[in-house]
Amino acid sequence: MTPIAPEHAVALAAVLFLLGLIGVLVRRNAIFVLMSLEIMINATGLAFVAAGAAWGQPDGQVMFLFILSMAAAEVSVGLALVLRMYSRFKTLDTDAADTMRG
């Protein structure tokens, strides 16, 4: 098994990050927005791991653990917000929840 070149891993991470970003910007359903956010977070995690492997340092993996726990917290808060949003607006469309417009 040949080791994966760091450039490839970082390129994959960039593609994943962009996909996630597009998902956040395009999807209107709050659940899908959250899922896209997860993809973006994991893309950054992948970039850390790849960088750690490239330099032979454990810091990248340590950082990934942090990101993992942060993502768990984010999801729990995010899902709670989604529930509140649904009970308030009877929909998960983020564009419908624009009561804070100027």
Place this chain on the structure above:
Amino acid sequence: MLHLLWLIPSLPLAGFLVLALAGRRLPRALVSIVGVGSVGLSALLSLLIAREFVVRAPEGDAFVQTLWVWMNVGGFAPSIGFRLDALSLLMTLVVTCVGFLIHLYSTEYMRDDEGFSRFFAYMNLFVAMMLALVLADNLVLLYLGWEGVGLCSYLLIGFWSRDPANDAAARKAFIVTRVGDAAMAIGLFILFTQLGTLDIQDLMQRAVREWPVGSGVAVAAAALLLGGAVGKSAQLPLQTWLPDAMAGPTPVSALIHAATMVTAGVYLIARTNVLFTLAPSVQALVMVVGALTLLLAGCSALVQTDIKRVLAYSTISQIGYMFLALGIGAWQAAMFHFMTHAFFKALLFLAAGAVIVSLHHEQDMFKMGGLRKQLPTTFWTFLIGAAALSALPLVTAGYYSKDAILHHAWSLGRAGLVPWTAGVLGAFLTGLYTFRMVFLVFFGEAKTKARHGPGFAIHLPLVLLGALSIFGGFVETPESLGHVTVFGRFVGTILPEAGTAHAALGPEWLFHAAAVGLPLLGIALACWFYLLRPRTETAGLGLDSLRRFWFSGWGFDWVYDLLFVKPFVTIARLNRSDAVDWFYRVVADLSVGLHLVLRLTQSGRLRRYASGIALGAAIILAIVELR
């Protein structure tokens, strides 16, 4: 007893506070008791203090009571302090006693007015401020009283503020006197910066010590004080406000615009007489102002149709006499005339008020007539006042005071020619316009039916003031008539005696003939024109334009309107869209516009915000990378 001095101004002030705070809730009877009682107590107290002062004169003929230091800023420490000497005692007695009688009169005059308690509150405040003015031992406290009476004058002229004309009169009075007050304030600044104190006694001593006679700074200070006096006392060229001030209720005209406030200028000059002696040119100016004013106002009084305006012009004219007396150094005579004038002019105004009320607020003399039978008490007291005003010889107070002024001018020799001539001509005019008024109002055929005569509260002040108008003059008589000098000895402790070092203008009999004869001639002419040969004024004489000119007060209003009011209004109109405002309006409009633009970004849509964040991050990354 003297240490109760502070109570004299405090009592009316307390009356004002009570009436201003609770007046609306009090029943009218209680309002009258508080309003009249406070001034009455004050009058009683001043009489007691006067007795004590005369029986046992305090050291140095003055009693000073300092209550507390008003403020203490960098060596400037005016006190709230009262100084009782012959001059301030005289003023205090006149203000409180005449004030009390007028307050009593007002209880009936204002009985049906909805602003009853407001009226008495203002009147009490006025009396308190006037007393602060005359009793003040320093010029700052005097200035406080000076502005205070100006405020009360404004409030009371515009008392019936439903009519915009009254408001305009009140504003006019306030603004015109403000011109003089500004001059006076600058005068006070000069005095303080030059001499370092505003305590009147210190000031006079230092002025004598440091300024030679006729020095520039003394002239400037005296001239600026004269400006204040001219404004307050309605002398040329600031006399235009007083005739319009008759818009106020008649008791106000009697108290403020005849007996007391308008003579504050005379008091100021008499009080600072040392300063005016140091500036002979300004003192001569005082004389000229007085002489001109008394003649111009006398002519204007001749042709007025409104009874109160006649009295207003006659007040201006009589204060002109006082200024004339001050200008020729007859300090005592000026104060003597002030006292008798307060009596008979208050009497005339109150009697005129009684007439006006009886005729359902009719003020036009040509619609009156024949009231002699219908209002006998008013007629006789008015006649006494008119006789005193026109200086009917021997029996009236006005004769003795006016005679003192004229006699002083006479004894000055050639220097006294101008003031003496003006004085006797003025005396002739006074007799003419006064009795024109008497004959028009009380004689002839009745043109308007009077309602029931006035009551006790109106009659008592009239009778008392009538008595004072007769007997008030016997305290100082010329040498040829008993030579009583009670008044002269009394105020002589403060005011220098009139010197008689010059050769008189002529023999004594000529003086007496003129001083007695010309007023009588005026009365006789009035009798001829308005009683024996009654006809419309100046008919067939071809003097209509002159009559209109005098009626308008020598066109002063017209000139001031043209010179000051119109340009000011024009500038105000041009600048209606304020140039300075314009700049700020642009700033405001700009920020409103920016706000509208930035508002669009706050769409409330999550995706917009997320794309904003992404875009921002991309831009920052690009900057970092491409740098």
